[in-house]
Amino acid sequence: MAVTREPGDRTDAAPDETVQLLMRIRRYNPELRADPWWDEFTVDVEPTDRILDALHEVKWHHDGTLALRRSCAHGICGSDAMLINGVNRLACKVLVKDVMPKVTVEPIRGLTPLKDLIVDMEPFFAGYRSVLPFLINDEGEPDRERKQSPEERERYDDTTKCILCAACTTSCPIFWGDEEYVGPAAIVNAHRFIFDSRDRADRERLKVLSEKTGVFRCRTTFNCTEACPRGIKVTRAIQDVKRAILFDRY
Amino acid sequence: MARKKSVYGPIYRGREGQWSWILHRATGVGVILFLFAHVVDTAVVGWGPDAYNRVVAVYHNPFIQFLELVLVGMVIYHAFNGVRIMIIDFWPKASEYHVPIFYATAALFVAAMVPVTWIIGRNILEALF
Numbered sequence: 001m002a003v004t005r006e007p008g009d010r011t012d013a014a015p016d017e018t019v020q021l022l023m024r025i026r027r028y029n030p031e032l033r034a035d036p037w038w039d040e041f042t043v044d045v046e047p048t049d050r051i052l053d054a055l056h057e058v059k060w061h062h063d064g065t066l067a068l069r070r071s072c073a074h075g076i077c078g079s080d081a082m083l084i085n086g087v088n089r090l091a092c093k094v095l096v097k098d099v100m101p102k103v104t105v106e107p108i109r110g111l112t113p114l115k116d117l118i119v120d121m122e123p124f125f126a127g128y129r130s131v132l133p134f135l136i137n138d139e140g141e142p143d144r145e146r147k148q149s150p151e152e153r154e155r156y157d158d159t160t161k162c163i164l165c166a167a168c169t170t171s172c173p174i175f176w177g178d179e180e181y182v183g184p185a186a187i188v189n190a191h192r193f194i195f196d197s198r199d200r201a202d203r204e205r206l207k208v209l210s211e212k213t214g215v216f217r218c219r220t221t222f223n224c225t226e227a228c229p230r231g232i233k234v235t236r237a238i239q240d241v242k243r244a245i246l247f248d249r250y
Numbered sequence: 251m252a253r254k255k256s257v258y259g260p261i262y263r264g265r266e267g268q269w270s271w272i273l274h275r276a277t278g279v280g281v282i283l284f285l286f287a288h289v290v291d292t293a294v295v296g297w298g299p300d301a302y303n304r305v306v307a308v309y310h311n312p313f314i315q316f317l318e319l320v321l322v323g324m325v326i327y328h329a330f331n332g333v334r335i336m337i338i339d340f341w342p343k344a345s346e347y348h349v350p351i352f353y354a355t356a357a358l359f360v361a362a363m364v365p366v367t368w369i370i371g372r373n374i375l376e377a378l379f
Contacts, residue, residue, distance in 0.1 A: 026259060086263030106259050171262065220338050222267030222348055236345035239338065
């Protein structure tokens with residue numbers, strides 16, 4: 001017999017083990033109330049489900065007005081960064097069994113909340129754009145690829161992994177206080193090109209990052225490094241850029 | 251006017267790095283606040299030795315001596331943590347060992363506080379009993 005599945009239907013007709021997860025979610029809807037409020041939901045989930053699944057459970061079966069961003073749901077698109085039990089995580093990478101029996105979910109901080117878990121990402125992307133996050137090379141178009149040794153590639157390998165989820169930038173106490181600070185993610189993406197042997201615009205980027213809103217706002221709290229879902233050594237990258245500016249080796 | 255509630259929830263659950271930074275800020279502010287009082291008490295010497303001695307006698311008060319102990323603690327923490335920050339700034343590998351470096355700094359702080367607490371604490375106890 002053919003079974004028609006609707007979005008949100010559980011794909012496991014007979015789950016081995018279902019647990020009840022208490023979810024405290026910070027809600028915000030300026031059309032209803034001026035201030036944010038907390039909602040609580042008890043959802044039936046499996047221990048191996050992710051927080052994202054639990055949020056889907058809420059949205060699809062409890063309260064359809066819950067607003068959240070997510071796209072790939074597999075830790076690559078970087079849409080569903082949120083504050084889970086007080087730390088920035090991707091909802092699609094945290095398992096229910098690791099937070100049982102209850103979990104608190106809030107929007108990421110330092111960016112203006114628009115609705116529930118959705119924030120205005122524009123200041124984040126403005127910081128990202130300001131460091132010219134693309135290859136700049138004025139030596140004319142080569143007739144074949146620009147060669148690079150494994151060592152030269154290794155130099156910036158760590159910072160190529162960024163998915164722009166904003167978990168690092170919105171875990172930074174300095175960024176909470178000052179949206180003008182370009183933030184860890186922008187510096188990570190600047191690092192990716194500053195230390196790329198094929199790129200020629202490191203001076204321009206270092207100029208942007210040596211300004212008042214640049215790398216020297218960093219106070220090495222390491223919140224960014226601990227928040228990164230890709231395991232990028234964010235603070236290390238920021239420190240690399242600080243030293244590059246200080247010693248003008250580039 | 252109704253006070254606007256914070257848009258934030260409880261404090262971010264950062265780890266050693268975040269707390270060392272908060273303590274660095276707090277101790278920095280604490281030390282500079284003492285500095286203002288210190289400028290005033292030293293300036294009193296301009297009114298002659300009697301005035302100065304009368305003002306400085308307040309430092310014999312056991313409660314003020316306890317505050318002095320806190321002050322020395324703040325200076326020592328701020329100094330050691332400042333060195334920790336410089337190590338993290340200038341030694342590239344330090345970013346990977348920032349947690350052990352934090353605990354090493356904390357251990358040094360405790361070690362430095364033992365004689366300080368002994369000396370000032372003894373004075374406090376003598377003043378009290």
